[in-house]
Amino acid sequence: MLRLRDWSLRVTQVYRRQGAEWWLVHRHADPLVRHIGLAAALARGANLDKK
Secondary structure (H helix, E strand, O other), rough: OOOOOOOOEEEEEEEEEEEOOEEEEEEEEOOOOOOHHHHHHHHHHOOOOOO
């Protein structure tokens, strides 16, 4: 049985222009955070009264 995994990533890429071309000079990836803390939820405007 094949088990699939969630590979959602937050990716940052930095490019540098050399002449007429763009070169990838840095790439960084982190797992996408799924859990949002209470403070972050409130900062995003979460409605804690909704049922």
